[in-house]
Amino acid sequence: MIENNIFYYRKSAQYNVFPGAHTGKTVGNGLLFKQHKPLIAAPDPRHIDLRASMLNPFSQYQVKSFQQQSRLNVFLLADLSASMGYQGQYHKQQAVIDCLLSIAKSTHLIGDRFGFVGCSDQLKSPLLISPATLQQGRANEIAKQLKSTVLSGQASGLLQAADYLPDSSALVFLLSDFYMPESFIEQQMQRLNKHTVIPLVLWDKKESSDLPRWGIVKLTDMEQGKTRTLWMRPSLKTKIQLAFKQKQQQLQHCFRRFGCEPIFMEQGYSASLINQYFLQITG
Amino acid sequence: MNLAVDYPWVLLALLLNLLPLFNNGVSQSHYPSVQILPADILSSFISVLIKMIAIAAITFLVLALAGLNRGQQSREHIGYGAHIVLLLDISKSMDYTYAGKAPDGSEESKSSAAKRLLTEFVKKRPHDRIGVAGYSTSPLFFMPLTENKQAVLAAISATDLPALAYTNISKGLLMGLSFFQQQSAQTGSRIILMVSDGAAVIDPDSEAKIRRWSKQLNVRLYWIFMRSENSPGLYEKPEDPRDDNAGAMPERYLHLFFSSLGIPYKAYQAENPRAVQEAINDINKLENMPLYYVEKIPKQDLSTQCYLLASLFISLLLAFKLVEAKP
Numbered sequence: 001m002i003e004n005n006i007f008y009y010r011k012s013a014q015y016n017v018f019p020g021a022h023t024g025k026t027v028g029n030g031l032l033f034k035q036h037k038p039l040i041a042a043p044d045p046r047h048i049d050l051r052a053s054m055l056n057p058f059s060q061y062q063v064k065s066f067q068q069q070s071r072l073n074v075f076l077l078a079d080l081s082a083s084m085g086y087q088g089q090y091h092k093q094q095a096v097i098d099c100l101l102s103i104a105k106s107t108h109l110i111g112d113r114f115g116f117v118g119c120s121d122q123l124k125s126p127l128l129i130s131p132a133t134l135q136q137g138r139a140n141e142i143a144k145q146l147k148s149t150v151l152s153g154q155a156s157g158l159l160q161a162a163d164y165l166p167d168s169s170a171l172v173f174l175l176s177d178f179y180m181p182e183s184f185i186e187q188q189m190q191r192l193n194k195h196t197v198i199p200l201v202l203w204d205k206k207e208s209s210d211l212p213r214w215g216i217v218k219l220t221d222m223e224q225g226k227t228r229t230l231w232m233r234p235s236l237k238t239k240i241q242l243a244f245k246q247k248q249q250q251l252q253h254c255f256r257r258f259g260c261e262p263i264f265m266e267q268g269y270s271a272s273l274i275n276q277y278f279l280q281i282t283g
Numbered sequence: 284m285n286l287a288v289d290y291p292w293v294l295l296a297l298l299l300n301l302l303p304l305f306n307n308g309v310s311q312s313h314y315p316s317v318q319i320l321p322a323d324i325l326s327s328f329i330s331v332l333i334k335m336i337a338i339a340a341i342t343f344l345v346l347a348l349a350g351l352n353r354g355q356q357s358r359e360h361i362g363y364g365a366h367i368v369l370l371l372d373i374s375k376s377m378d379y380t381y382a383g384k385a386p387d388g389s390e391e392s393k394s395s396a397a398k399r400l401l402t403e404f405v406k407k408r409p410h411d412r413i414g415v416a417g418y419s420t421s422p423l424f425f426m427p428l429t430e431n432k433q434a435v436l437a438a439i440s441a442t443d444l445p446a447l448a449y450t451n452i453s454k455g456l457l458m459g460l461s462f463f464q465q466q467s468a469q470t471g472s473r474i475i476l477m478v479s480d481g482a483a484v485i486d487p488d489s490e491a492k493i494r495r496w497s498k499q500l501n502v503r504l505y506w507i508f509m510r511s512e513n514s515p516g517l518y519e520k521p522e523d524p525r526d527d528n529a530g531a532m533p534e535r536y537l538h539l540f541f542s543s544l545g546i547p548y549k550a551y552q553a554e555n556p557r558a559v560q561e562a563i564n565d566i567n568k569l570e571n572m573p574l575y576y577v578e579k580i581p582k583q584d585l586s587t588q589c590y591l592l593a594s595l596f597i598s599l600l601l602a603f604k605l606v607e608a609k610p
Contacts, residue, residue, distance in 0.1 A: 083315035083316055084315075086313060086314075086315045087313075177315055177316075179315050179316030179318070179319060204315075206610065207314065207315060210610075211610050212608035212609070212610055214606075214608065215606050215607055215608025216309055216329065216603060216606055216607050216608065217309075217312070217607070217608050217609075217610050218307070218309035218310065218311040218312070219311065219312060219313075219314035219317055219320070219610070220311040220312070220313055220314060220317075221314060221315075221316060221317045221318075222313050222314065222315055222316075223315075223316070224317075226317055227311060227317070228314075228317045228320055228326070229307055229309055229326060229327075229329065229330035229333070230320070230323060230326045231323070231325050231326045231329045232608055236321075236323055236325075236326070239321045239323070240320060240321060242321075243319055243320065243321045244319065247319055
C-alpha cells in the first residue's frame, strides 16, 4: 500500500449545480463576483449593491450575483484486459487497485463524486460505479473484488465506457498500458471529448530496458496468444528500448492532439506524479 | 539407393513433426504486447532453425525406430562358370570309410572326404553360383544358388550332420532340379553334381518327372559314385541274369537310367579319395561357359546412423535450451 496516496487536483466544474470545491459557471453562493442583476431577476435583498443601484440610470435595485464553487464528477476508466495482469517489477493489477483507492480517497476528501468503469472485452458490470457517488465504501469493495479477479480479454470494451459517463464535463482518468493500436486510442479519445481526460500509462521497466542481454527468450502475448522468439543481444536490446521510446512519443503526440498530456508510470502507481501534473498545469 | 523400413506403421509417428511447427519448445514468459517489439531477422531465423532441428530430430528418431535400411539390392554380373547344385548323399553309409568300416582315424569317412574335396572344388571356382542340397530319407535343402562362396562353404560343412538312414535318390534329384526351376532364363550351364555312395530304385512317378524336368531345364548331370569295397560297380554285369534287375543292382540301373535321359551325363566311379579328386578336376575343366547372373546385396541397416543424427540434433536442441534466458 502506498502511504500517501492523496493527490491534489483542480478542474472547472462548468454547469454543476451542486456546491463543491471547483470553479463553476453556475450562479449561486460563492466568493467570486460574476455580475449585477436586477432585484427582480435575482430576488435576494442580502446582496443588494447600493452603489451600483444608485448609478443605475433606470434606478433599479442591483443585486450582486456570484459564481458558485461546484462539485465535480471524477471517473476512473480502467483497462482490465489480460495484459494488465502483467507481473514485472510490480504487479499491474495491484497498480490498478492502488490507483482506484487513491483516486477514491482524494475525491472523497475534496468532496467530489467518484465513479469507476472497468472494461475488458465487455464492460464489467460488477465493477462499475456509475453514476458517480460520494460513498467511498463502494470503491473499497471493488478494490477487494479486483484483487481476486483474473484479468482476461482485450480492452475493446473501453469504447463503451463513455456511455456510463455523465453528460456534463467530468474529470476522467484513463488507466491502461496503451499497447493498443493508435486508431483505437483515437476513437476512445473522440468518444471522451467532452470530458477532461488524463491518460495514466502503466508501463514496466521489465518490458523494455530490463530484458536480458544475451540468450533466447520466447515472449507470449497475454492478449492475443501470439509468441515471439528473440535471440537477445545488446544490439537488439537497444532496438527494443528505442521502439519503446518511439511508442512513448507516439502516445504523447496522439494524446496531445486531443489536448491532454499522458502521465507515464513505470514503477507502479504513484499519486505524487498526478500531484505534480496538476501543480504544473495550474502553475 | 532404395531405402526401405522394417516397420512402416512406425512412420505414422512422423505426424509428430507437426508439433514443432506450432511450438518451438523455448519456455515462454508472458509479455503484455509483442506487437511493439521490433522485427528481428536473426531472431526469426533462429526460431525457424530450432523448429527445423526439432523436426529433423523427430524424423531421424522415427526413421531409426522404424528400422530404416538400404533395401535389398541386386547387381548384375557376367562371369565364367556354371550354376552348380551339389547334391550330397547324407545317408548312414557315407559315414563309413571306403572299406565299409567306421572311421578310426587312419582312414577318413566318405562323407568327410566328400566334404573336404567339395570345399576345395568350391574354392577353385570363384565365378560359379553354387547351391547345396542333400538327400537321405527325404531331401534336405541347405543353400539356394548363390555366388557367396562363404555361405556355400558353410553349407557344405553343415552337411556333416549325423547321417540318416535311407537313400532316397529320386526326391533328392527332384530337389536339385527344382533349384533351376526358379531361374527365369538360362545363362551359363546348369550342373547337378551328385555325390553318393549307393543308389536306390526310382519309382515310376519320379522317373517321369525327372525325365521331363531334366530335359526342360537343360541340366548336365555328374555323378561321383563313391564306391565302397565289395559293392557292385556301375558297369558290372551280374553273372546270373536273374540278378539283372533294379532291386538287386540299383547302381547299374541308375546309371542306365541317367544315360537314357538324353542329357549330358557323366559318371565317375571313385574308389578312393584320389579318384574323387580326379572327377572334380575333370568337371573343373569342362564347365566354363559365360555366365550371367544377378548378385543380391543384402539390405544394410541405417538405423545406427539415424540414431546418431537424431542424438546430434537433440544435443543441438539441448544447447539451445541451455542458452535460454529468463526475462
